[in-house]
Amino acid sequence: MQKTKLLTxxxxxxNSQDYMRRCVESLLPAGEEVEIIIVDDGSTDDTxxxxxxxxxxFPDIVRAVHKENGGHGSGVNAGMSLAKGTYFKVVDSDDWLDKTALEQLMSKxxxxxxxxKTPDLLVCNYVYDHLEKEKAHAMNYRNIFPEEELCTWNEMGHFRPSQYLxxxxxxxxxxxxxxxxxxxPEHTFYVDNIFAYQPLPNVSSIYYMNIDLYHYYLGREDQSVNxxxxxxxxxxQIKVTKIVSRLVDLREVRRKYPKLAAYMCRNxxxxxxxxxxxxxxxxxxxxxxxRQQLWNEIKKQDKRLYKKLKYGTISGFTYLPGRIGGKVTLSGYRVAKKVVQFQ
Structure with a gap:
């Protein structure tokens, strides 16, 4: 008898042949209570x-799906449509999960x-892992959520500048x-921003585990974050930014979860x-x-959001007037980049 799938x-x-084994091998120790859906998105190599x-x-654990190329978002969509697990996670093929942390997650x-009462969302730490430089930097949420207990958005703390979900x-x-x-959306980069944003208002309860579960590999020259x-x-990036800005009515969110609305605006x-x-x-x-068109579209779409973005959040400092304002913005960005050295 097949075990209940707790996690998909x-x-x-x-074209992940060079590194996907590391990813899949890190997932297999979870055993038959996990469902691993490998989506081959029209690869031209041995993926x-x-x-x-x-x-x-591993027929009771792994499912291989082959499809025409549609991009990262298309692969995630395929996984969501087929998922049988109670919970769902995406692990990119060049990343991996920590064995001990995965054991703790499955136990939970x-x-x-x-x-x-079970959480709608589990939050775990992730690690920026630059293997070639032997550098790793863990990102946690200890100041945001209580550890190992159910909470709501109204009980969360304040995000630091370098923190976001x-x-x-x-x-x-x-x-x-x-x-x-x-x-x-298919054939679109940076869609992980949508995945990490759109469902949040439908999350009634959160459970934070202070474990370094996800290793996010840095170092490939073709990475989107390069x-x-x-x-x-x-x-x-502009396309996804526009999509995210239209996905959710933040005024509705604010009535129920004011802290969440503030976070989503910050996002x-x-x-x-x-x-x-x-x-x-x-x-x-x-x-x-x-740059001008992007800001004008936000202004036309939602004047209240535009004012908040321009005068009440960090993005306003990136939209200073004139070429001099642009130089000031870039100078500030370079200073911030030196302070946060995780790439």
Whole structure:
């Protein structure tokens, strides 16, 4: 008799043959209570063959899915549509989970089974891991959520400037994702921002585990977070920023969860800041115009949000007037980058 799947882990893969084994091998110790869905997103290397090998050797744990190329979001969508686990997590194919932390997580999920009140969202720490430089930096949420107890958004603390909820830290209840109608756009980068944002108002309870679960690999030159890559893909960043700004009515959220609404506004602010700064770094007239257009669209869409972003959050400092204002913004960004040296 097959065990109940407590957790579905989706691993979107595109030409991941060189590193996907490290990822999958880190998940297998969870045993048959985890469902690993490897999504081969139209790879042209041996990714699909490797996925099939794991599915053949571990038929009660691993499922291989082959599809036409649709991008990272398409792979996540495929995993969500097929998920049988009570909870759902995405692990990128070049990342991995810590063995001891995974054991602790699975033990906790077993405790939740059969209980009346279980969390809609589990939050765990993640680690920026630069293997080649032998540098690692863990991000925790000890100042945000009480440890090992159910809480609501109204009970959370204040986020520090370097803290925000990213996909790597989050484990949603699968039914919450489906209730939130999360469908990530295809052929689009940076869609993890949508995954980490859209479902939050449908989360009634949160459970924080102070464990370093997720290892986020840094070092590949083609990574989306690489500064040069982000500048090349700036239109994708702008696209996702616009999508996120339209996803949720923050006024409705504020009535029930004022702290969550403030956080979600801050999240948009961070995305606006990233877009604005990298457009300034491109230093072309077209880029300056795109920056202006982005802010104008936000203003036209929601004047209240625009004022909050421009005058009440960090993004306002990235939209200072004139070329001099742009130089001030870039100087501030370079100083901040030296202070936060995790890349």
């Amino acid at each position: 882990v989706t691993v979107p893969c595109y 699909g063959m490797i996925a099939d090998e794991y599915a053949e050797v 999920l077993r405790e939740f089974e059969g209980k009346t 990213i996909m790597h830290a989050l484990i949603y209840k699968t039914e919450v994702l489906r209730r939130s109608d999360v469908q990530l 500064e040069k890559v982000l500048m090349k893909r700036i239109d994708q 948009i602010s961070i995305m606006m800041a990233i877009s604005s700064i990298h457009l300034l770094m491109i230093q072309s007239e077209e880029a300056y115009q795109k």
